[in-house]
Amino acid sequence: MLVDTHCHLDYPDLFAQIDAVVARAETAGVDRLVTISTHVARHARYRELAERFPNVFWTIGTHPHNAAEEPDTTVDEIVALSHHPKCVAIGEAGLDYHYDKSPRDIQRRVFRTQIEAARDSCLPLVIHARDADLEMIDILTQEHAKGAFSAILHCFSSGAELARVGIELGFYLSFSGIITFKRSDELRAIATAAPLDRLLVETDAPYLAPEPYRGKTNEPAFVTKTAEVLASARGLAPDELAALTTANAVRVFPRMAAFTQSAAAA
Numbered sequence: 001m002l003v004d005t006h007c008h009l010d011y012p013d014l015f016a017q018i019d020a021v022v023a024r025a026e027t028a029g030v031d032r033l034v035t036i037s038t039h040v041a042r043h044a045r046y047r048e049l050a051e052r053f054p055n056v057f058w059t060i061g062t063h064p065h066n067a068a069e070e071p072d073t074t075v076d077e078i079v080a081l082s083h084h085p086k087c088v089a090i091g092e093a094g095l096d097y098h099y100d101k102s103p104r105d106i107q108r109r110v111f112r113t114q115i116e117a118a119r120d121s122c123l124p125l126v127i128h129a130r131d132a133d134l135e136m137i138d139i140l141t142q143e144h145a146k147g148a149f150s151a152i153l154h155c156f157s158s159g160a161e162l163a164r165v166g167i168e169l170g171f172y173l174s175f176s177g178i179i180t181f182k183r184s185d186e187l188r189a190i191a192t193a194a195p196l197d198r199l200l201v202e203t204d205a206p207y208l209a210p211e212p213y214r215g216k217t218n219e220p221a222f223v224t225k226t227a228e229v230l231a232s233a234r235g236l237a238p239d240e241l242a243a244l245t246t247a248n249a250v251r252v253f254p255r256m257a258a259f260t261q262s263a264a265a266a
Contacts, residue, residue, distance in 0.1 A: 002030045002224060003031070003033075003249035005034050008207075010042065011205075029242070033055060033057070033220050035050070040070055040073050043060055057087070058087055058088070061092055061093045062093065064107045068102035069102075070110065075116045079117050091126030093110070093125060093128065094111055123150075129158050154174045156190070160189075174200035175187070175191055176202050176210075179233075201245050203220055205222070
């Protein structure tokens with residue numbers, strides 16, 4: 001079984017057919033999904049999805065694209081919303097200097113707020129990093145020195161140095177369908193060098209569908225293709241990679257572990 005550690009089930013392409021999307025994931029062997037927050041203000045929708053489906057979990061946070069829409073959300077507000085038992089992480093938080101949809105100073109401020117919320121809540125931080133490796137390294141190093149926190153570098157497509165620093169800080173690397181693309185040799189090399197106990201897989205659905213679905217709407221069931229390529233890169237059988245990344249997901253998301261134990265006991 002696999003865990004899709006990062007998808008956006010609230011986005012229209014998926015939400016319009018949510019029952020079928022979840023069912024197809026289960027049929028494909030993807031038994032747990034984490035739907036990721038992009039706006040704190042939309043928390044009710046994420047919570048609703050997690051309460052509706054036993055195998056869906058959620059996060060709370062502000063995507064860097066939307067930082068200017070929620071510049072003043074406080075640590076206390078984020079932490080209060082994170083108390084829901086199926087809220088497993090803070091974020092998606094970070095820096096995106098590729099599109100620059102929010103001013104960079106606001107992105108940095110909102111990112112640091114969410115790092116503090118991750119510390120206070122004892123939940124992992126889901127990190128978005130695009131074209132901002134050097135500043136991301138600086139912020140993560142500075143903030144980790146103030147107090148440790150767990151984190152996932154999601155949809156990892158950055159350079160080897162950010163991967164190295166993230167691993168040194170105890171973070172996880174989550175790989176999306178990008179790793180299946182023909183020109184992703186450098187990314188596959190990073191995945192091959194990373195410790196096995198820090199690897200995760202995700203879709204980032206509805207975006208970044210892996211081969212052979214590239215160009216189509218992505219969905220959690222397709223994470224199996226990403227896992228197959230990652231398994232091949234690591235010289236593992238697909239079922240070995242699935243067991244390994246699932247164990248890593250349950251470890252990084254402590255509340256998911258609690259639900260897994262409850263289900264096993266039932």
